[in-house]
Amino acid sequence: MDYEIDDLDRGIIKALSMDGRMAFKEIAGRLNVTEKTIRLRYKSLVENKILEVVGVVNPITLGLKSGAIIQIKVGPHSISKVIELLKKIKGVRYITLTSGEYPLLVQTTAPNQEEITETINKLNQIQEITHFNTIVQLQVYKNSFDYF
Incomplete structure (x- = not known):
């Protein structure tokens, strides 16, 4: 660029x-x-793909009141496959490659805790995932798009 x-x-x-x-x-x-x-x-x-203007939805107004951040460990040479499988899970809204013990991190939103549990059950069905750590979001205090 x-x-x-x-x-x-x-x-x-x-x-x-x-x-x-x-x-x-x-x-x-x-x-x-x-x-x-x-x-x-x-x-x-x-x-130049520096700026993209989109509508940002407040998930709570859509009934998506529960959220979780999930750290994921995968088997050797499985990251790409797991990423593709994660992209297909409806509640998963964010996937990133990270450093450290858990190479993948996802964020999920859902109307309630039961659907968070459903997402976790879907993760349990992915054989390439060896371990994950779920952090339930209790309250969001800041969600900013201000980078400057």
């Missing part, structure tokens, strides 16, 4: 991270540049 972001790009990203529907005119006013400048920069940020 050859595109390097500058302070203006950071300002645009910060504004949109607070309100993804903020008008270019308002962003321009906040950053003391023209609306055309914001429009062109926004287009470059999107084209």
